[in-house]
Amino acid sequence: MSGNASILSRLPFDEKLIYIDGEWTMSQASQTCRVENPDTAETIATVPECNAQDLDHAVKAAYTAFHDGPWVNEYSGAQRRDALLALATAIEESRQDIEELESLNTGKPISDVRVELDDTIDLFRFFAGYADKVEGRHIAAQTNRNLEGYTVKVPVGVVGFINAFNYPICLLAWKVAPALAAGCTVVFKPGPQTPLTTQYFAHLLHKTGKFPRGVFNVVLGGVGVGQALVDHDLVDKIGFTGSVATGKQVIRSTASTRNVRCTSVELGGKSPGVVMPDADLDKTAKLVVSGCMANAGMNCNALTRLWVHRSIYDEFMPRIKAAAEALVLRTPQDGATEMGPLIDKRQYDRVLEYIRIGREEDKAALLTGGQPALGRGYWIQPTVFFNVSPTARIATEEIFGPVLSVLEPFDSLDEVIEIERKN
Numbered sequence: 001m002s003g004n005a006s007i008l009s010r011l012p013f014d015e016k017l018i019y020i021d022g023e024w025t026m027s028q029a030s031q032t033c034r035v036e037n038p039d040t041a042e043t044i045a046t047v048p049e050c051n052a053q054d055l056d057h058a059v060k061a062a063y064t065a066f067h068d069g070p071w072v073n074e075y076s077g078a079q080r081r082d083a084l085l086a087l088a089t090a091i092e093e094s095r096q097d098i099e100e101l102e103s104l105n106t107g108k109p110i111s112d113v114r115v116e117l118d119d120t121i122d123l124f125r126f127f128a129g130y131a132d133k134v135e136g137r138h139i140a141a142q143t144n145r146n147l148e149g150y151t152v153k154v155p156v157g158v159v160g161f162i163n164a165f166n167y168p169i170c171l172l173a174w175k176v177a178p179a180l181a182a183g184c185t186v187v188f189k190p191g192p193q194t195p196l197t198t199q200y201f202a203h204l205l206h207k208t209g210k211f212p213r214g215v216f217n218v219v220l221g222g223v224g225v226g227q228a229l230v231d232h233d234l235v236d237k238i239g240f241t242g243s244v245a246t247g248k249q250v251i252r253s254t255a256s257t258r259n260v261r262c263t264s265v266e267l268g269g270k271s272p273g274v275v276m277p278d279a280d281l282d283k284t285a286k287l288v289v290s291g292c293m294a295n296a297g298m299n300c301n302a303l304t305r306l307w308v309h310r311s312i313y314d315e316f317m318p319r320i321k322a323a324a325e326a327l328v329l330r331t332p333q334d335g336a337t338e339m340g341p342l343i344d345k346r347q348y349d350r351v352l353e354y355i356r357i358g359r360e361e362d363k364a365a366l367l368t369g370g371q372p373a374l375g376r377g378y379w380i381q382p383t384v385f386f387n388v389s390p391t392a393r394i395a396t397e398e399i400f401g402p403v404l405s406v407l408e409p410f411d412s413l414d415e416v417i418e419i420e421r422k423n
Helices: 002-009 052-068 077-093 095-106 110-128 168-182 196-208 223-231 244-256 281-297 310-325 345-360 413-422
Strands: 018-020 023-025 032-037 042-048 137-139 149-151 158-162 185-189 216-218 237-241 262-266 271-275 303-308 365-368 383-388 403-407
Touching: 002 095, 018 052, 018 196, 032 095, 042 196, 052 158, 052 185, 052 216, 052 223, 077 095, 077 110, 077 168, 077 196, 095 110, 095 168, 095 196, 110 168, 158 168, 158 223, 168 185, 168 196, 168 237, 185 223, 196 216, 223 237, 223 244, 237 244, 244 262, 271 281, 271 413, 281 303, 281 310, 281 403, 303 310, 310 365, 310 383, 310 403, 345 383, 345 403
Parallel strands: 158 185, 158 237, 185 216, 237 262, 271 303, 303 403, 383 403
Antiparallel strands: 018 023, 018 216, 032 042, 137 149, 365 383
16 A cells, blocks of 8 residues: 555646646646556546536647647657657656556556557657658559659547556557657547546646647546547547547447548457367366456456357366466556456456356356455456357456356357357
């Protein structure tokens, strides 16, 4: 607990402010959001829940920075490259604080966060390398010798990003680094559960002194401010990571605005796996459990739907059970911890409800888990069902938690492929 208190007490920014137009400013909204530590369910910070006025301020700052500021109109690609490299170095120099803050705010094991910080730093350096290599294409005459063609790549404009809660700082890097390298300006909304490392990132970006005002802006909050960002006429592109249902709404909204705009969405899934008779069963069991339970199952590509050949089914089940029960669940800041808690009570309740559905509605057999863990916060045991129908709800709907469905045994790989093609 002293470590948690330490990082919160030495934050180099005021979490009650928002970063817009190159400065930390008060939100126009009166409402706030509680930020929790999923390990204990304790409130660790209170941040503004931005309203339409805050969003409009941020978008107009990004719009002005793009059309009238130096980032696009004066900075060379080499200058943008150097700015991104400086930002990568700033992240690297502050990585211990960021890692502690990310682990505290998300409940991720600190060992996982360290890997994600490596990726974050590498991503900014990688895309920095593209900033001075934006090239077009010459198209030679095809049917008319008097005509020549060429393409020129230009930044799309103001980009609005809506981030998910499961990889706050790493997904930020995937979104923001290429946008800034291309010369775009950004309005960024983190997941409402996990705003703190986004605010820390804004502090570091400002501290470099290499990014003109309005190039990067942050708004905080939930669905309301996210929808306002999607609907704003001055936003040229939307990038969204989240659920399939919300992603569909984002696509519908961006298609119905005055200016139909480019939209990129990264959504959920229900990824299958197949275990064949020639597999190393001990090794495979560990890989399957890791593929499902990593990040407490809160991955869009989590391996949550498993096919096992009939000839090894009974032999494989004890190995899956042992691998799941061997996962270490401890305080996220403990270096030995292998799986953390769910992100919040809503997700915790959702996963427990799906476990109930698996038992009572789908009539699936429970191999292990299925209960809350550690007696605090939003912890749930790694859970494995077996003999699950391929059409069961737990086998076809994204749970976003540490729940694996081992389907009924199969005999033919062709049979599995045909079912999965229709899934």
